[in-house]
Amino acid sequence: EIVLTQSPGTLSLSPGERATLSCRASQSVSSSYFAWYQQKPGQSPRLLIYAASSRATGIPDRFSGSGSGTDFTLTINRLEPKDFAVYYCQQYGGPPYTFGQGTKLEIK
Amino acid sequence: QVQLVESGGGVVQPGRSLRLSCAASGFSFSSYGMHWVRQAPGKGLEWVAVIWFDGSEKYYADSVKGRFTISRDNSKNTLDLQMSSLRAEDTAVYYCARGFGLGYFDPWGQGTLVTVSS
Numbered sequence: 001e002i003v004l005t006q007s008p009g010t011l012s013l014s015p016g017e018r019a020t021l022s023c024r025a026s027q028s029v030s031s032s033y034f035a036w037y038q039q040k041p042g043q044s045p046r047l048l049i050y051a052a053s054s055r056a057t058g059i060p061d062r063f064s065g066s067g068s069g070t071d072f073t074l075t076i077n078r079l080e081p082k083d084f085a086v087y088y089c090q091q092y093g094g095p096p097y098t099f100g101q102g103t104k105l106e107i108k
Numbered sequence: 109q110v111q112l113v114e115s116g117g118g119v120v121q122p123g124r125s126l127r128l129s130c131a132a133s134g135f136s137f138s139s140y141g142m143h144w145v146r147q148a149p150g151k152g153l154e155w156v157a158v159i160w161f162d163g164s165e166k167y168y169a170d171s172v173k174g175r176f177t178i179s180r181d182n183s184k185n186t187l188d189l190q191m192s193s194l195r196a197e198d199t200a201v202y203y204c205a206r207g208f209g210l211g212y213f214d215p216w217g218q219g220t221l222v223t224v225s226s
Binding site: 001032033035037039044045046047050051056088090092093094095096097098099100101102 | 153154208217
């Protein structure tokens with residue numbers, strides 16, 4: 001099973017700043033099979049990025065994904081108040097599919 | 109629009125069974141793999157099970173293998189999760205999600221809460 005470790009656990013930033021969230025895999029993951037999700041309190045997760053760098057439908061270009069092998073990054077430019085949430089990475093190379101433990105992005 | 113609506117959650121005693129359902133609409137249900145993902149209170153996401161678009165393949169997380177069974181009815185656009193021998197650690201919100209490619213999830217249902225407690 002591929003273990004995903006996200007860092008930092010909590011990220012405190014102000015609106016307008018840039019957020020950089022990291023996800024490290026215990027073994028190499030094909031970049032074709034890597035995703036990011038956003039979850040706000042009381043809501044279901046929402047797909048942001050798939051195939052490591054492709055934005056899902058309706059996701060603004062302030063969100064970008066990058067990475068390969070074992071290191072992947074989600075970057076959010078010009079943070080807006082609605083961006084403060086928990087973010088999860090996921091690999092989907094085949095079952096079992098695994099998630100990172102999440103990074104909480106909070107307002108500083 | 110694409111919609112997934114889960115039902116069947118509730119409070120159940122340890123060792124008992126419960127069946128969750130997910131009603132799909134707004135897309136060609138029979139063309140997509142479908143997943144169950146759960147989230148324990150205050151915790152992260154855990155993938156539970158997947159069923160191929162035609163039901164030909166099913167896979168489970170080790171934590172539920174042998175206790176949970178995923179199934180689907182493409183004529184009714186429904187996805188089910190039969191849960192047996194429930195444990196306290198199965199307490200979670202259970203989401204159904206449409207699968208893309210090998211398995212990223214979009215969209216997710218609103219979730220149904222399962223509480224295993226005596």
